[in-house]
Amino acid sequence: MEIGNIFRHLLLHNEAFVKSADATNFFAYATQQTPYITLLTCADSCVQGDILGKDIFNKTFIIRNAGNQVAVNKGTIEYSISVLNTPVMMVLGHTDCGAVKFATHACLTQSKEIVSLAKSFDNVMKTDYSTVSRDVKTEMLPLTIPIERGIPHLRKIQNEMKELAYLSQINVDYQIEKALKFYGDRVNNGKLTIIGGVYDFVGAYSEQLGRVLVTNINGVINPIDLQDKAKAIVKRIPNYDEANEGYKVVCHLIEEKVTRITV
Numbered sequence: 589m590e591i592g593n594i595f596r597h598l599l600l601h602n603e604a605f606v607k608s609a610d611a612t613n614f615f616a617y618a619t620q621q622t623p624y625i626t627l628l629t630c631a632d633s634c635v636q637g638d639i640l641g642k643d644i645f646n647k648t649f650i651i652r653n654a655g656n657q658v659a660v661n662k663g664t665i666e667y668s669i670s671v672l673n674t675p676v677m678m679v680l681g682h683t684d685c686g687a688v689k690f691a692t693h694a695c696l697t698q699s700k701e702i703v704s705l706a707k708s709f710d711n712v713m714k715t716d717y718s719t720v721s722r723d724v725k726t727e728m729l730p731l732t733i734p735i736e737r738g739i740p741h742l743r744k745i746q747n748e749m750k751e752l753a754y755l756s757q758i759n760v761d762y763q764i765e766k767a768l769k770f771y772g773d774r775v776n777n778g779k780l781t782i783i784g785g786v787y788d789f790v791g792a793y794s795e796q797l798g799r800v801l802v803t804n805i806n807g808v809i810n811p812i813d814l815q816d817k818a819k820a821i822v823k824r825i826p827n828y829d830e831a832n833e834g835y836k837v838v839c840h841l842i843e844e845k846v847t848r849i850t851v
Contacts, residue, residue, distance in 0.1 A: 655687030
């Protein structure tokens with residue numbers, strides 16, 4: 589888009605927001621904020637906060653970087669969890685992640701052994717990363733650690749879209765491992781629940797585009813245990829009733845959306 593139109597859109601879109609926003613929200617939280625989710629997600633423009641709800645004002649403290657990495661924004665995460673006391677931290681990766689592609693390319697070009705294990709990354713290998721700056725490489729190269737873990741397990745998938753989704757899933761697991769090292773005491777004390785997920789906008793998990801799949805809860809990744817963990821969390825709703833239609837709907841969604849790509 590041409591710069592003039594970009595600038596015009598900035599002005600028009602903000603003015604539309606101003607006219608639709610409720611001023612009382614701004615006054616109510618002028619001196620404090622009380623979000624209940626610390627959302628660590630990727631900087632990719634396809635990933636937007638409203639995938640978790642249209643109204644996220646004072647509900648979601650959003651932290652973004654390439655590849656949803658804990659170490660890159662540890663201070664900001666620490667502030668949200670320890671000062672704002674959010675009861676939930678969500679590490680949200682996504683399908684077709686450019687940072688994961690970069691790290692995958694780096695792994696494949698550095699190891700002949702890894703190349704022999706992963707043979708279907710034709711599009712990734714055709715990408716030229718030679719012009720990427722040192723600063724970009726410095727930020728994204730730590731992702732090679734979880735990617736190297738995941739690549740040996742890809743033999744059964746043999747589909748680049750699903751393989752990249754699986755590697756995004758493995759990266760989320762790795763970031764949650766790091767988060768548990770820092771905030772494990774809060775998790776053990778019941779003050780914090782760390783949820784891992786993958787936002788699927790390419791159909792790697794199902795035909796339903798736009799779904800956020802829950803792939804990890806407090807380090808639990810076994811599919812059966814993961815669903816049991818999700819149902820146990822729902823049962824903590826005050827006065828929950830298993831015969832209630834709302835509860836049945838949530839359980840159905842858990843069966844569909846609390847899942848992983850397994851190999």
